[in-house]
Amino acid sequence: MKSIIRWLLLGLFTLVCIFFLSNIRNAFLSAQPDQIRVAIGPDTSIQKISEQLPGSQVLNEKAGILSVPYGKSWDYIGKTLSIKGIFRATTVPLEHPIISWRYYGYSLKEQIKGFAQGDLGKFRSPFNRKEVAVLGELPNMLLRTCTYFIPGLLLAIVLSVIFAMIASMFRRLGALMDGTHGLLVGLPDFFLIVLIQLGAIYATKYLGHFVLLIVQVGDKTPFLIPFLTIALIPSVTIYGTLRIAIARELGQDYVVTALAKGLTRREVLVSHVMRNVMPDLLAILPKATTLALASMAVAEAICGISGLGGFIVSPALQSVSSMSAICMALALVAMAFHVFYALLRRKFIVRTGEAV
Template sequence: MKSTIRWLLLGVFTLVCIFFLSNIRNAFLSTQPDQIRVTLGPDTSIQKISDQLPGSRVLNNKTGLLSVPYGESWDYVSKALTIKGIYRVSTVPLERPIISWRYYGYSVKDQIQGFFHGDFGKFRSPYNRNEISVIGELPRMLLRTCTYFIPGLLLAIVLSVLMAMSASLWRRLGLVLDGAQALLVGLPDFFLIVLIQLGAIYATKFLGHYVLLIVQVGDKTPFLIPFLTIALIPSVTIYGTMRVAIARELGQDYVVTAQAKGLTRGEVLISHVLRNVMLDLLSILPKATTLALASMAVAEAICGIFGLGGFITSPAMQSVTSMSVICMSLVLLAMAFHVLYALLRKRFVVRTGEVVSR
């Protein structure tokens, strides 16, 4: 019970930290948070505009400068655009960007108040520029991401375990796979994804007709590119861990005894070694899942996929008013896999210890 409470508190602490870190961009200001500038037509005046914007105050008649409540400059820009007689409305740029912890605290407080009132933020659609509720779009983004994230992660686990066992059975194959693993470890995720994209483009060009979807077009989402990316990058990490674990077990006395009794190397691997390296596999899976999530975010950004990772990294989505909701959703997804691995570890890993006689 104490262990469960401790892990729950750790999860809550992680979510709180992610919330504050995901809002750190609000600490960097390039515009005045309490001023706007309006360009007027000949039939109105700056004072009349100020009277129609409660809470505003005229700072400069000639330049059309208005003072607004702190932190609400963008809201007042939207309000001013609806007033007849205004040609243009904009925020006031600073001479140089600054770090404002006051504005950071204001934005965090404003988000928390919005959460309590059921407002989890909005974003502008890159297709029709309409404002969409984040919480309403979240299930579709999660489903879109999971369609290739879960199959890709499962393929990475199965493929890496099979390759590690094959490398332990055949020495020459092991040398080739170890060399490929060493090469892939040194390559950045971005480079691998670009190579996969280029392969899809050249395959389409060579075959002379459409083969693979490279970027998201409307509701059509690329599958193969993010799927291969998620499967490839974590499998490199899992393979390295399993290769070392299997080599360790093959040097144990019970393996020598089993082979002396007539069991082949393959039978020993499947019947005994695989079961004994299960702890190593379940120990590396949380890290591999984190790598898969990071690879998924990069793949979605490059392919323009409107999923959880693409939402955070895509420049087209930076108008979102509550990025922290998406960040915390990714953390909850990772936590769900960590809980699953913990349950599997409890179910399949045999714990041994010394028995103390009294």
């Protein structure tokens, strides 16, 4: 029970930290948070405009600057769109960007109020430019992401285990695989994703007809590019860990004894070694899942997919009011996988200790 409470508190602490960090950009101000500038026509005056905006006051009539309640500049700019006689409304830029912890605290307070009322924020859709509530779109984002994230992660685990076994059975093939592994480890994730995308483009070009969906178009979401990205990058990490673990086990006395009794190398690997490297596999899976999530975010951004990762990375989808909600949703997905791995370790790993 104490262990469960400790992990729950750790998860809560992680979500709180993500909430604070995902809003850190609100501390950097380049415009006045309590002033707006309006351009008006000849048939009205700045004083009349102020009277139609409750809470505002005229600061500079000549420059058309109004003061508004703190932190409400963008809200008041939106309100001016319904007032006749206003040509344009903008924020008032600061002479130099500043770090404002007051505005950072204000933004946190406003978001917490919204969360308490069930409002997770809004974002502007890149397809029709309409504001969309995050709470209503979040299930669609999660489903869209899971359609290639879960299959890609499962494929990464299966491929890495198979390749590690093959590399341990055949020395020359193992040397080739280890060299390829070293090359892939040194390449950035972004470069690998771009290579996969270029492959899809050239395949379409040379075959003379459409082969792969490269970017999201409406409700049509690319599958193969994020799927291959998620499958490739975590498998590199899992493969390296298993190769080291298998090499360690092959030097143990029980392997030498089994080979001396006439068992083949393949039989020893399948029947004994793989069972003993299971703790290493379950230990690396949380890190591999985190890498898969990061790769998924980059792939979604490059392919223009409006999933959980693409929302965080893509400037076209980002919103001040909803960024923290999406970040915490992505963190909850990672935590769910970590809990699942912890349950697997408890079920399949035999714990030993000295008897008292």
